[in-house]
Amino acid sequence: MLTLETIRDRILEAVPDAGVEIISNPGPSGQDSLLVSSGHGLAIALFLRDDPELRFDYCSNVTGVDWLDKTVKEKVIVREDDEDVETQVERVVPGYLEVVYHLYSISKKHGPVVLRLRTADRNEGVELPSLTPVWKSAEFQEREVLDLYGIRFTGHPDPTRLLMWENFEGHPMRKDYCAPDDDEPGDPITARERKEEAS
Amino acid sequence: MIAIPDCSFNTTENRDPAAELLELSLGPQHPSTHGVFRMNAVLDGETVVRLQPVFGYLHRNHEKIAENVSYLASIPYTDRLDYLCSLTNNWAYALSVEKLTGLDVPERAEYIRIILAELTRLQNHTAFLGFLLGDMGAWGTALMYGFRQREKVLDLFESLTGSRMMSNYMRFGGCRCDFPEGWLEQARTVIDEYPEFLDEMEQLLVSNEILISRTQGVGAISPERAINAGLSGPILRATGVDYDIRKVDRYGIYDRFSFRIPIGDQGDTYDRMMMRLLEMRESLKILKAAIDEIPDGPIVNPKAKLRNLRPPEGEAYGRIESPKGELGFYLISDKQPQPYRFRVRPPSLINLTLLEEMSIGHKIADVMVILGSIDIVLGEVDR
Amino acid sequence: MDHQLKKELGKQGIHVTSLDSIYNWARSNSMWPMQFGLACCAIEMIAATMARYDLARFGAEIFRPSPRQSDLMIVAGTVTKKMAPTVVRLYNQMPEPKYVIAMGACAISGGPFRDGYNVVKGIDRYIPVDIYIPGCPPRPEALIDGIMKLQEKIHGQKLTGPDRARHADPDSPGEYAVPGTESRDLLPRFNPCIWSPPARQTDSLEYPESKI
Numbered sequence: 001m002l003t004l005e006t007i008r009d010r011i012l013e014a015v016p017d018a019g020v021e022i023i024s025n026p027g028p029s030g031q032d033s034l035l036v037s038s039g040h041g042l043a044i045a046l047f048l049r050d051d052p053e054l055r056f057d058y059c060s061n062v063t064g065v066d067w068l069d070k071t072v073k074e075k076v077i078v079r080e081d082d083e084d085v086e087t088q089v090e091r092v093v094p095g096y097l098e099v100v101y102h103l104y105s106i107s108k109k110h111g112p113v114v115l116r117l118r119t120a121d122r123n124e125g126v127e128l129p130s131l132t133p134v135w136k137s138a139e140f141q142e143r144e145v146l147d148l149y150g151i152r153f154t155g156h157p158d159p160t161r162l163l164m165w166e167n168f169e170g171h172p173m174r175k176d177y178c179a180p181d182d183d184e185p186g187d188p189i190t191a192r193e194r195k196e197e198a199s
Numbered sequence: 200m201i202a203i204p205d206c207s208f209n210t211t212e213n214r215d216p217a218a219e220l221l222e223l224s225l226g227p228q229h230p231s232t233h234g235v236f237r238m239n240a241v242l243d244g245e246t247v248v249r250l251q252p253v254f255g256y257l258h259r260n261h262e263k264i265a266e267n268v269s270y271l272a273s274i275p276y277t278d279r280l281d282y283l284c285s286l287t288n289n290w291a292y293a294l295s296v297e298k299l300t301g302l303d304v305p306e307r308a309e310y311i312r313i314i315l316a317e318l319t320r321l322q323n324h325t326a327f328l329g330f331l332l333g334d335m336g337a338w339g340t341a342l343m344y345g346f347r348q349r350e351k352v353l354d355l356f357e358s359l360t361g362s363r364m365m366s367n368y369m370r371f372g373g374c375r376c377d378f379p380e381g382w383l384e385q386a387r388t389v390i391d392e393y394p395e396f397l398d399e400m401e402q403l404l405v406s407n408e409i410l411i412s413r414t415q416g417v418g419a420i421s422p423e424r425a426i427n428a429g430l431s432g433p434i435l436r437a438t439g440v441d442y443d444i445r446k447v448d449r450y451g452i453y454d455r456f457s458f459r460i461p462i463g464d465q466g467d468t469y470d471r472m473m474m475r476l477l478e479m480r481e482s483l484k485i486l487k488a489a490i491d492e493i494p495d496g497p498i499v500n501p502k503a504k505l506r507n508l509r510p511p512e513g514e515a516y517g518r519i520e521s522p523k524g525e526l527g528f529y530l531i532s533d534k535q536p537q538p539y540r541f542r543v544r545p546p547s548l549i550n551l552t553l554l555e556e557m558s559i560g561h562k563i564a565d566v567m568v569i570l571g572s573i574d575i576v577l578g579e580v581d582r
Numbered sequence: 583m584d585h586q587l588k589k590e591l592g593k594q595g596i597h598v599t600s601l602d603s604i605y606n607w608a609r610s611n612s613m614w615p616m617q618f619g620l621a622c623c624a625i626e627m628i629a630a631t632m633a634r635y636d637l638a639r640f641g642a643e644i645f646r647p648s649p650r651q652s653d654l655m656i657v658a659g660t661v662t663k664k665m666a667p668t669v670v671r672l673y674n675q676m677p678e679p680k681y682v683i684a685m686g687a688c689a690i691s692g693g694p695f696r697d698g699y700n701v702v703k704g705i706d707r708y709i710p711v712d713i714y715i716p717g718c719p720p721r722p723e724a725l726i727d728g729i730m731k732l733q734e735k736i737h738g739q740k741l742t743g744p745d746r747a748r749h750a751d752p753d754s755p756g757e758y759a760v761p762g763t764e765s766r767d768l769l770p771r772f773n774p775c776i777w778s779p780p781a782r783q784t785d786s787l788e789y790p791e792s793k794i
Binding site for chain 3: 283346
């Protein structure tokens with residue numbers, strides 16, 4: 001299989017001004033991934049599927065990941081009374097939701113290539129292009145991501161909840177979801193979540 | 200005077216198609232469905248016009264629970280995903296964690312894993328044949344035959360893992376315990392007797408006229424559609440696509456065994472059923488070779504850490520060829536004892552993607568057979 | 583009637599018994615379970631009816647595909663919040679006398695999936711359960727044992743008097759309220775007629791009480 005760098009360059013060749021970035025994986029598995037700008041997601045997916053050398057015709061796994069807001073402590077040099085003073089500043093890195101696609105090629109028997117799409121934030125800007133028109137296998141899995149993470153997929157043929165009931169509110173797989181209390185005072189999970197809810 | 204009913208609406212020209220459509224909700228519990236699965240079908244007479252599966256009646260929050268417990272504590276939960284094949288689920292999860300932590304597996308443990316995975320495949324396909332025949336109306340006989348044979352494999356599982364169904368057996372970097380005394384001999388007896396059962400089953404099934412007319416040409420799909428819809432396992436190969444993860448990824452030590460991959464050509468229900476029958480014979484080959492060749496040695500990597508495992512930061516996607524198809528686990532670690540993201544790639548759910556396409560144009564009774572031939576387990580569909 | 587007289591009459595071919603015992607004898611030996619499985623336990627339930635375990639020996643092998651024809655509901659598997667209304671509705675549709683077996687840890691208490699946001703922590707919150715069979719999943723022998731325990735229970739039931747069986751009491755409900763799937767949870771969370779939350783043990787509680 002071609003290296004990820006070559007794939008990125010080929011994508012940039014085919015889809016000009018698409019944002020493609022390689023996210024390296026520090027772990028031993030070494031499965032690096034391609035972060036794709038959401039505006040060009042569909043065009044890049046089509047290219048990956050139809051390019052004769054890549055032929056990623058099989059979208060195996062689609063899943064969501066929730067990245068919460070992170071507080072980062074930074075050392076910043078501030079000029080005070082004509083003197084450089086180093087102070088520690090806390091900065092909030094806004095969280096986002098992410099969809100991860102694992103692509104394989106059945107005709108070329110290679111893979112996986114991991115494709116990532118990120119939303120702007122976790123509240124309002126949670127729209128991403130649906131890749132179901134490219135790979136039908138994403139249909140149910142994107143509905144599951146919509147259900148459990150609350151990402152809205154534009155262009156999905158049936159954007160409804162997959163697992164929870166229709167009038168359910170909330171997205172249970174999000175990291176800050178609080179499960180409803182089931183009148184179990186000794187239950188560690190609900191008690192912990194109740195504590196979080198109260199604070 | 201007897202009123203003669205006006206039959207003009209039956210002629211094709213005058214027929215209003217929408218007026219005669221019948222909406223039928225099957226499930227969440229139907230006699231021949233495979234668990235709490237629901238389908239909303241739109242029927243024209245008995246013919247299916249539209250069919251929409253409804254999921255979530257067995258959504259047990261496996262992924263959410265796994266993100267709150269340690270890596271080791273998720274192994275028993277994986278047993279309950281596809282509860283007919285807990286050992287392959289264990290393997291897929293262990294494989295993903297091994298990828299995440301960069302852990303090797305000793306040779307004997309690899310052999311044990313292959314023996315157990317192929318036994319799991321045997322008993323799953325055996326039960327599948329019984330259930331499929333049940334869907335066709337032969338409730339009883341075939342299922343009795345299948346479960347009678349399956350019990351023999353379950354005895355092996357029980358004497359090794361302590362449980363008939365929920366094995367909780369594989370560990371990161373190996374297996375939990377070695378075979379008890381005499382286990383391999385017992386396994387060899389079961390394997391030697393299996394072809395007899397397969398012959399009997401094949402005689403019962405393959406040339407049966409009713410079965411052929413119920414299955415051939417029913418629910419056929421093209422290989423292009425099957426690939427695009429992400430089908431995997433026997434139902435992908437039934438369409439003629441040569442793709443078996445045991446051969447492609449060569450995980451474990453599958454490259455040491457010689458076995459063939461059965462390929463269908465029509466992609467219909469009959470092919471899907473035959474894939475299972477043929478696969479069982481190939482599994483027997485692997486099993487025989489593995490039992491003959493299994494070396495002595497440790498069964499777990501001494502470097503493996505089970506309790507308080509904190510894998511290095513990163514992510515891994517590991518997949519195996521489970522009896523149902525491609526079973527994958529996608530794990531993200533943030534150096535905490537709990538995985539940050541724990542995702543199961545459920546073959547049963549994704550194999551249902553084409554259920555509507557397979558069913559349209561067939562009779563409602565055939566939908567049961569098509570659903571049976573996909574071989575779903577709701578624990579895995581809804582998780 | 584005293585035992586000796588009963589025995590004497592029996593020798594003459596006349597069998598004297600009470601209505602209770604012949605009614606219970608007949609019912610307990612022809613339990614028709616509903617063909618109804620939810621999860622993993624259902625596979626063991628099927629295994630129990632198959633050749634090796636042969637549930638038919640105990641008169642309970644005729645699994646009916648309709649609640650209208652069955653006497654026994656075996657809740658075999660995890661009851662999710664999405665499924666619970668259906669389970670209660672199926673129970674309501676069964677004719678009296680009816681019995682419920684909670685098979686496996688999930689049906690009893692939620693089992694290993696107790697922490698899930700979509701799992702009902704025991705079906706006895708909504709319908710009365712007669713027999714609990716622990717195990718995850720219980721072996722087929724355990725299910726057979728549970729059915730035999732239920733038969734024993736039926737043998738002891740009375741048709742009249744203050745301690746009569748539930749189905750013989752015109753005041754006791756034959757149907758239970760079906761919970762609804764609301765925006766966040768299943769409501770009501772339990773049926774107060776048959777279940778109430780366990781008493782709060784303040785000394786074992788590590789966490790501060792919620793203000794909500």
